[in-house]
Amino acid sequence: MLEEIKNSMNEQGYAVVKNLLDLSLIKSVLSDVDMITKAQYSHHISDKEYPPQEEMLVQISQKDPTLYLKTLSAIEMLWSINSLGSAPSLINLSKALGIKVPNSPVRPAFHTYHNKIAKELKREKFFEKTPLHQDWPALRSSFNTLVYWIPLTRITSKTSRVALIPGSHKNGLLKAKEHAFGHTIDEDEMNILQDFTAPLLDVGDVLIFSAFTVHKTLIPKNNSDLRFAVGIRHADTVAEEFVNEGMPRSYKIVMDMERSRTLKSNEVSKIRF
Numbered sequence: 001m002l003e004e005i006k007n008s009m010n011e012q013g014y015a016v017v018k019n020l021l022d023l024s025l026i027k028s029v030l031s032d033v034d035m036i037t038k039a040q041y042s043h044h045i046s047d048k049e050y051p052p053q054e055e056m057l058v059q060i061s062q063k064d065p066t067l068y069l070k071t072l073s074a075i076e077m078l079w080s081i082n083s084l085g086s087a088p089s090l091i092n093l094s095k096a097l098g099i100k101v102p103n104s105p106v107r108p109a110f111h112t113y114h115n116k117i118a119k120e121l122k123r124e125k126f127f128e129k130t131p132l133h134q135d136w137p138a139l140r141s142s143f144n145t146l147v148y149w150i151p152l153t154r155i156t157s158k159t160s161r162v163a164l165i166p167g168s169h170k171n172g173l174l175k176a177k178e179h180a181f182g183h184t185i186d187e188d189e190m191n192i193l194q195d196f197t198a199p200l201l202d203v204g205d206v207l208i209f210s211a212f213t214v215h216k217t218l219i220p221k222n223n224s225d226l227r228f229a230v231g232i233r234h235a236d237t238v239a240e241e242f243v244n245e246g247m248p249r250s251y252k253i254v255m256d257m258e259r260s261r262t263l264k265s266n267e268v269s270k271i272r273f
C-alpha cells in the first residue's frame with residue numbers, strides 16, 4: 001500500500017489514498033460549517049427560517065460576494081479543519097513519504113464550488129475556480145511539500161474537482177504569470193502539458209499531490225453540486241533548502257488595528273463562562 005503510494009507520487013506526482021480519514025473528523029467540520037452558515041444567514045439575510053445549506057450560501061453570495069468570501073475565511077479558522085491536517089493518519093503518511101518534521105506552510109484552505117456562487121464571484125472579479133497552477137510558488141516551502149486535497153462531499157464525474165497532469169512535477173518550477181487567483185502557468189509552457197486526470201473520491205479518501213504537480217479546478221458540463229474540500233499542505237521544517245534560507249515564512253500576519261479601535265468597551269463585559 002505505502003509502496004504503491006510512493007511509486008505513484010514519484011511517477012505520477014499524485015496518489016489517491018482510500019479511507020485515510022476518520023469520518024467523525026469530517027462530520028465535525030461539516031457541523032461547524034453548518035453553524036457558521038446559519039449564523040451568517042440569520043444575521044445578514046433572514047432570521048425567519050433556514051433554507052437548505054446550499055441555498056443559504058447562494059443567497060449570501062448574491063447579497064454580497066465579499067460576505068461569502070469572509071464566511072469561507074472564517075471556516076478556514078476552525079480547529080475542526082486544523083484537526084484534519086494534524087490527523088495522525090496524515091502526519092504518519094507524510095513522515096513515511098520523507099517529511100521529517102511536518103509543518104503547515106500556509107493555513108488550511110476551504111475550497112468550494114457551486115455554479116450560482118461562481119457567477120456572483122465572477123461579477124465582482126474574484127476568481128471562482130483555480131486556473132492551471134502549481135502550489136509551490138505560493139508556499140516556497142521544502143521541495144517535497146505535499147498537498148492533501150480532502151473532499152468533504154462525494155466527488156463524482158459530475159462534481160467540480162481537481163484535474164492534474166500526471167508526471168508534471170518532474171519539470172520542477174514552471175514559469176507563471178499574474179492572475180486574480182495569484183498566479184497561473186504561462187501559456188509558453190503549455191507545450192509540455194499533456195492529458196489531465198481528475199480522480200473521483202468518496203468522503204474519507206484523500207488526493208495527495210506534489211506541490212509541483214500542475215493542476216486546476218475542473219468543472220464538468222451540467223455541474224450543479226455544491227462541493228466542499230479542504231486543502232492542507234505538509235512541508236518539511238528541516239529540509240536542507242528551507243534551513244539554508246533560515247526557515248522563512250511566506251505569509252505575514254498583519255493585525256487589523258482599525259477593528260481594535262472600533263470595539264465598544266461596554267460590549268466586552270457581558271461575557272460569562
Ligand SMILES: O=C(O)CCC(=O)C(=O)O
Nearest residue numbers: 111130135149161217231
Ligand atoms: O479545489 C479546487 O478546486 C482547487 C484546489 C487546489 O488548487 C489545491 O488544493 O491546491
Ligand SMILES: [Fe+2]
Nearest residue numbers: 130133134135
Ligand atoms: Fe492548487
